[in-house]
Amino acid sequence: MRRIITATATVLGLALTATACGGGDDDSAKGEQKLKGQTVNVAGVWTGVEMKNFKKVLDAFSEKTGAKTNFVPTGDNVSTVIGSKIEGGKAPDVVMVPQVGVLKQFAKKGWLTPLSKKVGEKAGATFATVWKKYGTVDNTYYGLYFKATHKSTVWYTPQSFEQAGVQPPKSYDEMLKTAKTVSDSGTPAFSVGGEDGWTLTDWFENIYLSQAGPEMYDKLASHSIPWTDPSVVKALTTLGKLFGDKNLVSGGSAEALRTDFPESVENVFGSEPKAGMVYEGDFVGGLISGQFHKKLGEEARFFPFPAVDGKKAPVVSGGDAAVVLKAGKNQKAAMAFLEYLASPEAAAVWAEAGGFVSPNTNLKPTAYKDETTRAIAESLVDAGDSVRFDMSDQAPAAFGGTVGTGEWKILQDFLKSPSDAKGTARKLEAAAAKAYKD
Amino acid sequence: MSATVRKVLPANAGSTPSGPTPRSRAARRRKLVSLGFLLPALLLLGSLVAYPILFSVGRSFFDASGDTFVGADNYTEMFQDPATTKAIRNSAIWVIVAPVLLTGLGLILAVLSEKIRWATAFKLLMFMPMAISFLAAGIIFRVAYEADPERGVLNAMTVGVHDAFSGDTKGYPTAHPQNPRTIPAQKDGSYRTAKSVSPGDTADLGLVGVPPKDIPKAAKPAAAASSAPAAKGELRGVVFIDFTLGGGGKPGRVDPTERGLPGLAVEAVKGGEVVATATTGNDGTYRFEDLPSGDYHLQLPQKDFAEAYQGISWLGPSLITPAIIGAYLWIWTGFSMVLIGAGLASLPRDALEAARMDGANEWQIFRKITVPLLSPVLGVVFVTTVINVMKVFDLVYIIAPGPVQQDASVLATRMWLVSFGGGNNQGLGSALGVLLLLLVVPAMALNIRRFRRSQS
Numbered sequence: 001m002r003r004i005i006t007a008t009a010t011v012l013g014l015a016l017t018a019t020a021c022g023g024g025d026d027d028s029a030k031g032e033q034k035l036k037g038q039t040v041n042v043a044g045v046w047t048g049v050e051m052k053n054f055k056k057v058l059d060a061f062s063e064k065t066g067a068k069t070n071f072v073p074t075g076d077n078v079s080t081v082i083g084s085k086i087e088g089g090k091a092p093d094v095v096m097v098p099q100v101g102v103l104k105q106f107a108k109k110g111w112l113t114p115l116s117k118k119v120g121e122k123a124g125a126t127f128a129t130v131w132k133k134y135g136t137v138d139n140t141y142y143g144l145y146f147k148a149t150h151k152s153t154v155w156y157t158p159q160s161f162e163q164a165g166v167q168p169p170k171s172y173d174e175m176l177k178t179a180k181t182v183s184d185s186g187t188p189a190f191s192v193g194g195e196d197g198w199t200l201t202d203w204f205e206n207i208y209l210s211q212a213g214p215e216m217y218d219k220l221a222s223h224s225i226p227w228t229d230p231s232v233v234k235a236l237t238t239l240g241k242l243f244g245d246k247n248l249v250s251g252g253s254a255e256a257l258r259t260d261f262p263e264s265v266e267n268v269f270g271s272e273p274k275a276g277m278v279y280e281g282d283f284v285g286g287l288i289s290g291q292f293h294k295k296l297g298e299e300a301r302f303f304p305f306p307a308v309d310g311k312k313a314p315v316v317s318g319g320d321a322a323v324v325l326k327a328g329k330n331q332k333a334a335m336a337f338l339e340y341l342a343s344p345e346a347a348a349v350w351a352e353a354g355g356f357v358s359p360n361t362n363l364k365p366t367a368y369k370d371e372t373t374r375a376i377a378e379s380l381v382d383a384g385d386s387v388r389f390d391m392s393d394q395a396p397a398a399f400g401g402t403v404g405t406g407e408w409k410i411l412q413d414f415l416k417s418p419s420d421a422k423g424t425a426r427k428l429e430a431a432a433a434k435a436y437k438d
Numbered sequence: 439m440s441a442t443v444r445k446v447l448p449a450n451a452g453s454t455p456s457g458p459t460p461r462s463r464a465a466r467r468r469k470l471v472s473l474g475f476l477l478p479a480l481l482l483l484g485s486l487v488a489y490p491i492l493f494s495v496g497r498s499f500f501d502a503s504g505d506t507f508v509g510a511d512n513y514t515e516m517f518q519d520p521a522t523t524k525a526i527r528n529s530a531i532w533v534i535v536a537p538v539l540l541t542g543l544g545l546i547l548a549v550l551s552e553k554i555r556w557a558t559a560f561k562l563l564m565f566m567p568m569a570i571s572f573l574a575a576g577i578i579f580r581v582a583y584e585a586d587p588e589r590g591v592l593n594a595m596t597v598g599v600h601d602a603f604s605g606d607t608k609g610y611p612t613a614h615p616q617n618p619r620t621i622p623a624q625k626d627g628s629y630r631t632a633k634s635v636s637p638g639d640t641a642d643l644g645l646v647g648v649p650p651k652d653i654p655k656a657a658k659p660a661a662a663a664s665s666a667p668a669a670k671g672e673l674r675g676v677v678f679i680d681f682t683l684g685g686g687g688k689p690g691r692v693d694p695t696e697r698g699l700p701g702l703a704v705e706a707v708k709g710g711e712v713v714a715t716a717t718t719g720n721d722g723t724y725r726f727e728d729l730p731s732g733d734y735h736l737q738l739p740q741k742d743f744a745e746a747y748q749g750i751s752w753l754g755p756s757l758i759t760p761a762i763i764g765a766y767l768w769i770w771t772g773f774s775m776v777l778i779g780a781g782l783a784s785l786p787r788d789a790l791e792a793a794r795m796d797g798a799n800e801w802q803i804f805r806k807i808t809v810p811l812l813s814p815v816l817g818v819v820f821v822t823t824v825i826n827v828m829k830v831f832d833l834v835y836i837i838a839p840g841p842v843q844q845d846a847s848v849l850a851t852r853m854w855l856v857s858f859g860g861g862n863n864q865g866l867g868s869a870l871g872v873l874l875l876l877l878v879v880p881a882m883a884l885n886i887r888r889f890r891r892s893q894s
Contacts, residue, residue, distance in 0.1 A: 163650070165685015184646035184681050186653075188612065195839050247614065247647060257841045258585050258753075402859055404843025405521065412841040 036066035038333040043072040043082065044096035044320070049290075053353040054096075060349045061340050067333050078102055086111060086327045093328030094337055096320045097143065099393045100134050103321055107137035113324040114140045116335045122342040126362045128384045135321050143321030146341045147350070148359045150376045151281035151316040151390060152206050152305035155288070157268060158298070160187045160276030168303035172207070175306050176241060179248045182276045188250035190242070191275035193264030194257045194415045197408020199280060201392040201400065202316065204411060206279075206305045208235040209314035214386050221391045223436045227429035233421045238308060240418035250275040253415045262287065269294050279305065281318075282376045286355050296372040304379050315383035318390045319359065351377075359387075399435035406431050491875065498868035512869035521844055522870070525852035528759055529877075532830060532848060536763050537823035541816055543767065544774025548782050549804065551775070561779065565772035572769070576836030579765040583752035583837065593749030600747045610652065610699070611745035616644040616680040616689050627740035630707065634733035637671045637726070640664070641736055642692055644680030645699060653679070653697065660698035660722040673729055676722035677702050677738070698722015705737040712737070753838070755845040762837050762846060766830065774819045781815030782808070817888060824881045828874060849874050 040061075046054050051073065058069040072092050074081040079102050085091050097103045106112050115123075120141050123132060127145065135143030154175075161167070161178075164185035169175040179189035193199045209217045212231040219225045220232065246252040250267060251259075251274075259267065265284055267274040269292045278284065288300045307313040322341050324334045340346050344367075347358035351367040357377045368374040380387065392400030392407055399406040410431060414424040501508045516522050547564065551557045567575065584590030587597040614629075615621035621629045621643060635641045642664050660678035668674045678698045680689060687693040698721040706714040706726050713734070716724040752761045785808065793803050809816070831850040838846035847855070849870060857867025 163683050165682075181685075183612075184616070185683060186612070186647060186649040186679075186681070195841060197840055247612070258839070260839075396862075398862065402855065403840045404838075404847070405855065408840065409844060 033066035035333050035336060038330050039068040039070060040094060040330055040333045040337050041070045041072055041092040041328070042094045042096065042322075042337070043074050043078075043085075043092040045074055045076060045078055045098050046096070047073060049355065053350050053355065056353055057341075057346050057349045060346065061337055064340065065333075065336060067336070069337075079105055082106070082111070082325070086325065089327075091325045091327035091329075093325060093330050093334035095323050095325060096146065097323055098320050099318070100321075100389050101394055101397070103135070103143045103323065104137050106323060107140070107142050111325055111327065112142045113326050113328075113331060113335075114142060115144060115324070115338060119144060119335060119339045119342055122339060126342065126344065126360050128359065128361065128381075128387065130385045130387050131319075131359050134319075134389055143323050144338050144342055145319045145321045145359050146347070148317055148319040148357050148380055149281050149283065150357055150380045151202050151318060152314050152379075153282055153284065153302040153376065154277055154279045154305055155265075155268065155284045155300060155302045156277040157273060158301055160185070160273070163187065164276075168301075169306050171306050171310065172210070172238065172308040176245075176248070179242070179277070180245075183247045187276045188274060189248045189276055191250045191259065191264040191267035191278045192243070192253075192256040192415070193259050193261040193278075193280070194253070194412055195260040195263075197403065197412055198392065198401075199261055199264070200411035200415060201407055202281070202390065203279060204235060204239055205316050205388075205391045206314045207238050207308050208232070208391075209316055209388050210305075210308040210311050211235050211238060213311065214388055217388050217391065221388075221394045223395075223432055227432050228425050232425045232428070236414065236421035236424055240414070240421055243415050244418035253418070256415055257412060262291075266292065269300055282357060282373075285372055285376075296370060302372065302376075312386060315380060315387045316390055317359075317380065317387045318393055395432070396435040399432050406435060494868040494871050494875075497864060498866075498872050500865045502863040502865055504864065508865065512866045513873075515866060516869050516873065521847065522852055522856075524844065525847040525849050526873075528847060529828065529849045531759055532763065532827045533824055533877075536766055536827045537820050539763070539767060540770055540774050540823050541778075541820045543771050544778045544819060545809075545812070545816065547771065547775040548779040549808065551779065552782060561772070561776060564775055567769045568772050570769070572832040573836060575765060575769050576833045579761075579768075579833075580753075580837050580839075583761055585749065585751055585753065587749055590749070590752070592752060596749045597747055600749075604747075609702075609742045609744040610645075610648050611743055612647045612649065613645045613699075613743060614647050616646045621738075624737075627743060628737055629743075630735050630737040634735055635673060636733055637673045637729045637731055638668050639673060640666075640668050641673070641675040643675065643677045643704075643736065643738065644690060644692075645677065645738075646679065646681045648679050648699065650683065654700055656720045657697040657700055658721040659694065660696060661692045661694050663698065663719075663721040663723040664692040669727075671728055671731070673706065673726040673734065675724060675736075677704060677718045677724060678722045702742045703739050705739055707735045707737045708732060753842060755842045758838055758842050758846040762833050765833055765837060766827075770823070770826075774823070777819050778812065778815055781812050785811050814888070814892065818885070821881050821885045821888070825878055825885070828878050828881075849877075 042058065044051075044054065051071065055071055058071060061067065062069050074095075078095070078097060082091070082095055095106075097106065115135075120132075123135075123141075123144055131145045131148075132141060135141055135145060156168070160182055164178075164182040164187070166178045166181050169178045183189045192203075205217075208220065208231070212220075212235065216225070216229075216231055220227070220229070225231075242248055243253060243256075249256050261280065264278050265280070265287050268276065268278045269288045271292075285296055285300070285302070288294050289296050294300045304313055304315075322338050324331065324338060328334055342360075344358075344360050344362040344364070347356075347360045347363045348367040350356040351358060351363065351373075352369060354369055354373065357373065357380060359380065361381050363377075365374050365378060368377055395401070395407070400408075402408065407428060410424060410427045413427075414420070497504065498512050499507060499509060501511075517526075551560050551564075554560060570578075581589065582591050583593075585593060587594045614623075619632065621631050624630050631641065631643070642660075660676040664676045664678070666674070676692065676698050678692055678696050680692075680696060681687055682693050682695055687696060698718060700718055700720045700722065702718045702722075702724075704716045704718060704724040705712045706716075706729065714726050714729060716726055718724045751757060789807055789811070790803060793807050798806070829850050830848060831854065834846050834848055834851050835854075843851075853867050853870040853874065856870060857864045
């Protein structure tokens with residue numbers, strides 16, 4: 001039965017690929033034209049503006065090498081889509097995987113071709129080693145990080161800070177004081193999007209990364225220390241100082257639990273501001289300018305998530321990594337494409353279009369078109385090897401990525417009663433133990 | 439599936455030559471023909487129903503990876519995991535409450551709609567939600583149940599009704615004393631000065647956290663009023679906003695631009711009893727005249743800080759299941775009404791007429807004749823709903839927000855979550871599926887039996 005299905009799918013897939021390859025080549029391309037006549041199929045989760053901008057990168061590659069490129073949108077569920085495409089014999093050559101967990105899963109299934117030496121060297125020269133580490137599974141380098149996210153940015157309205165007469169804070173304690181002053185001035189300090197559990201995990205990760213340090217962060221991310229570790233309790237207590245003060249969280253925790261992420265941004269940057277600050281990654285900037293039509297840098301600014309207890313300020317990150325599939329037909333062209341992605345040239349194409357941060361240290365800051373993005377990119381590159389990936393993204397989905405259960409749910413309960421740091425740590429450990437076991 | 443094929447094939451193979459008598463050959467051919475006709479259905483049922491069921495039963499004895507046989511471990515884990523027991527409990531609530539309400543409502547509406555003129559239009563209207571997909575209905579109710587009265591229509595109604603009866607009692611909910619040590623919060627939400635004051639004193643009470651847009655336009659700077667001395671036997675002062683916009687103000691002092699807060703109640707408390715009440719003026723002044731000498735504490739009562747009525751938290755953990763059942767009823771009541779209505783139309787009129795002639799009133803007719811005669815139809819509606827309710831998924835998944843998803847979960851959502859939605863434990867998921875199947879089987883059997891009986 002299974003064989004029949006596979007066979008039919010293969011036939012179908014072949015037929016489809018044949019038609020897909022039937023298009024003519026673009027003759028107007030200039031450059032080396034080494035890959036003329038080859039096609040690189042690239043799959044990714046991007047849609048809308050992001051897809052449009054990534055296609056510009058693909059076009060630039062075509063122009064340079066003469067290879068034809070093709071973007072295949074996968075929708076949100078990358079691993080399922082790619083899995084069925086491989087089974088159907090219609091595998092794309094390159095996939096842009098959005099999470100480190102998915103990258104690992106692909107590598108474990110043996111779907112990936114290790115990056116060529118050339119790509120490795122090129123990446124080694126221009127990326128901080130931490131990016132290579134997150135692209136490596138079992139000592140083999142598979143994933144080249146092309147697009148990065150910066151998840152340690154606190155966004156605020158300059159107006160609310162002016163009204164309160166405060167400046168962006170430099171430390172966590174200062175941030176609590178700033179928040180108190182902002183709330184005293186009559187604007188609730190923070191809007192917290194607690195209906196979405198992932199915003200809460202990001203809060204925790206920033207505090208933990210700064211307070212406990214990158215080594216402990218790695219240990220906790222791989223669950224080699226339990227969540228009942230005193231460092232976790234301490235980080236939760238620190239977070240509880242903010243979550244527990246109803247004057248600092250707009251509407252108190254009850255309202256925060258009814259607010260989802262887009263709403264929390266709207267509460268600060270929408271037409272009727274209800275709070276002065278909102279914490280989340282650099283993508284908040286896209287929402288502010290795209291949906292609420294506020295000018296970044298003027299009507300909306302950010303400050304880096306401040307350092308906790310006098311340690312180093314955290315930079316929690318994430319990104320999309322390019323991988324080459326073994327099942328793809330154009331291995332050589334695919335590797336050439338990754339080599340291109342490792343160059344500052346490719347990054348500059350998207351940086352110019354906006355909504356993009358590159359981990360590439362050779363990309364000149366002037367490539368970014370606005371000051372806010374430039375500042376975000378600089379902060380990311382400056383952080384170097386102390387950058388850490390989102391911990392919940394690295395965890396099994398049952399723990400770090402499912403609505404209504406695991407870390408999301410437990411941190412939501414913590415937001416409801418922030419005084420119980422110890423109990424929360426215990427619950428987190430119980431859930432983690434179960435999820436990491438499976 | 440292969441089992442079915444094998445069973446059918448030999449019969450096919452043996453058909454070719456010999457047969458002793460013409461009659462038995464004809465019988466055999468008839469058998470073959472009927473088998474041939476049954477084959478497609480058997481194949482479909484076998485591959486799409488029987489095989490998956492058997493596979494799930496088998497899968498439920500293996501662990502998450504599917505490689506290790508774990509016996510009944512999945513089943514014991516199922517009843518130990520609090521999230522799953524919660525789902526079982528919720529499913530039980532659904533099965534008990536929803537079919538009863540649905541059949542009852544359908545019956546009442548069907549009987550009533552028989553007596554109104556525009557019955558067809560009414561039935562059409564009631565039936566219309568059936569044309570909406572569960573997904574769309576879920577989104578509609580998700581919005582209708584929103585807590586914010588500006589968005590959720592149900593809370594807009596409750597707030598409207600509440601305010602019509604008890605008046606709008608909005609204070610400054612976000613306001614609080616600048617220095618919580620000198621004016622600590624009391625248990626009932628009011629604030630009372632720590633130090634006592636006596637007539638002849640002045641006392642200024644500084645508040646912060648008042649949104650600038652909520653400050654009445656009439657509010658004036660409080661500095662002048664604050665420096666005015668108290669007359670003999672008078673206790674006075676200002677309630678002011680102890681925050682200079684743009685910074686630079688000094689906490690605890692009435693700075694030049696800081697305004698008073700008009701319309702607040704200030705109470706003088708002696709020995710725990712409120713002895714006098716004053717209201718602040720536009721510059722925040724309050725004044726107690728002719729107070730008998732003695733020590734008083736000043737109190738800002740809770741109503742100064744009262745929040746506007748927030749309505750009901752439909753999507754909160756305690757009401758979420760009833761709320762979703764409500765949405766379910768909205769969709770299905772039309773169906774049960776139409777079905778029961780059809781049964782009602784086919785009731786023997788002579789029985790009703792006879793009862794009326796014998797002097798029975800409408801209630802007696804309803805109870806003693808209509809309902810018993812209708813009981814087969816009611817039974818069908820009831821049992822169908824039971825089966826239907828067991829598999830409810832989309833409404834729960836869409837209406838319940840993330841934080842209360844677990845409080846609302848039912849067996850079907852739990853099964854999906856465990857096996858695909860992050861848990862990736864298809865062993866435990868299959869065990870849940872088997873449990874669901876076992877629970878549905880009695881209802882199915884009942885329905886089939888009833889069906890057979892009505893045919894014979």
